[in-house]
Amino acid sequence: xxxxxxxxxxxxxxxxxxxxxxxxxxxxxxxxxxxxxxxxxxxxxxxxxxxxxxxxxxxxxxxxxxxxxxxxxxxxxxxxxxxxxxxxxxxxxxxxxxxxxxxxxxxxxxxxxxxxxxxxxxxxxxxxxxxxxxxxxxxxxxxxxxxxxxxxxxxxxxxxxxxxxxxxxxxxxxxxxxxxxxxxxxxxxxxxxxxxxxxxxxxxxxxxxxxxxxxxxxxxxxxxxxxxxx
Amino acid sequence: xxxxxxxxxxxxxxxxxxxxxxxxxxxxxxxxxxxxxxxxxxxxxxxxxxxxxxxxxxxxxxxxxxxxxxxxxxxxxxxxxxxxxxxxxxxxxxxxxxxxxxxxxxxxxxxxxxxxxxxxxxxxxxxxxxxxxxxxxxxxxxxxxxxxxxxxxxxxxxxxxxxxxxxxxxxxxxxxxxxxxxxxxxxxxxxxxxxxxxxxxxxxxxxxx
Numbered sequence: 257x258x259x260x261x262x263x264x265x266x267x268x269x270x271x272x273x274x275x276x277x278x279x280x281x282x283x284x285x286x287x288x289x290x291x292x293x294x295x296x297x298x299x300x301x302x303x304x305x306x307x308x309x310x311x312x313x314x315x316x317x318x319x320x321x322x323x324x325x326x327x328x329x330x331x332x333x334x335x336x337x338x339x340x341x342x343x344x345x346x347x348x349x350x351x352x353x354x355x356x357x358x359x360x361x362x363x364x365x366x367x368x369x370x371x372x373x374x375x376x377x378x379x380x381x382x383x384x385x386x387x388x389x390x391x392x393x394x395x396x397x398x399x400x401x402x403x404x405x406x407x408x409x410x411x412x413x414x415x416x417x418x419x420x421x422x423x424x425x426x427x428x429x430x431x432x433x434x435x436x437x438x439x440x441x442x443x444x445x446x447x448x449x450x451x452x453x454x455x456x457x458x459x460x461x462x463x464x465x466x467x468x469x470x471x472x473x474x475x476x477x478x479x480x481x482x483x484x485x486x
Numbered sequence: 487x488x489x490x491x492x493x494x495x496x497x498x499x500x501x502x503x504x505x506x507x508x509x510x511x512x513x514x515x516x517x518x519x520x521x522x523x524x525x526x527x528x529x530x531x532x533x534x535x536x537x538x539x540x541x542x543x544x545x546x547x548x549x550x551x552x553x554x555x556x557x558x559x560x561x562x563x564x565x566x567x568x569x570x571x572x573x574x575x576x577x578x579x580x581x582x583x584x585x586x587x588x589x590x591x592x593x594x595x596x597x598x599x600x601x602x603x604x605x606x607x608x609x610x611x612x613x614x615x616x617x618x619x620x621x622x623x624x625x626x627x628x629x630x631x632x633x634x635x636x637x638x639x640x641x642x643x644x645x646x647x648x649x650x651x652x653x654x655x656x657x658x659x660x661x662x663x664x665x666x667x668x669x670x671x672x673x674x675x676x677x678x679x680x681x682x683x684x685x686x687x688x689x690x691x692x693x694x695x
Binding site for chain 2: 328331332333335336339340343344346347350351354355357358360361365372
């Protein structure tokens, strides 16, 4: 498995090695590129507030677990590495559970049982196995931070579409007039799938256009070089 | 060959460190979490007794006597909230209850009307039931309708979804039977314990002294 290996859903972009922070945030975005962690992505994005809270909770777990796993990576026999990773990840999730409960019980109630389920979020174990178990502490921490913020960004994008269309609000503030009829479908599970599809399409189109532009530029440069050589 | 000793050493050390982290988090957040839960409790009382303007918190002693508590602070204290409207008219009581659910303990508060002898409302305070299934005991509107006028003169029982026939029965949520039954058990146990205490002290509770 390569250092930046991702799931079977999509290949890692060639340029993914450059910056562990930016990779997670954009180039290897866990939701829009790797299509990982779909359970919380679809389940809790019916409001921006929940999406941000879940994104930040996952960021904390990813950053902390990547950092700790990287620290102990040379001591852990390969036979028990997954068990060790899971113990560390579960600890980080428990810490988040306590912290969210202490910061806001309303957010805790809204996120409900999804916080303990962060432990089963495949992004976290995937980054532990593919990156933090092989790389130094700083790089692993940056990777966790980037991936977590990328996840939070994706969740916020979905949450924005669903809350604005489904409730006519943004972060609880009404943004349309009293005549706006909320599109309740967007707050329901089908709305999650529709919003995700819209964002995946937008992201894929954006990446494809960028790749085409870069290919055209590279071709033009090559032609220029050939012309200069002749 | 499998390196047994290093495996035990690593797993033991990691588990110890993880345990210390969790204990540290628990110790440092405990007071704050308790404060937040108390605020949530107050909101639940207001939700369960619409029109409430004044409340008296009673602590229940082992012999069934009541004593007025200054606030909701304190753990392992059996509490009951009596609510009154702006004219001082008694509205009902709200009681804390808990029971083992599918994943963990379900904590809830329910309103009881001593005059009508019914459970008149219910709200989950804390639970860890499966999202989308068991968690519906706290969100399903049809399930909540069970508790609008739930007869408390008869043992409360959870019945299979769609088979409710009597006012003391709770219509279970399809796909969340274990959690629904836990709610039924919780209410039955709590009502059986608390109703005699309420009846014994009813005049005092109505006066709010």
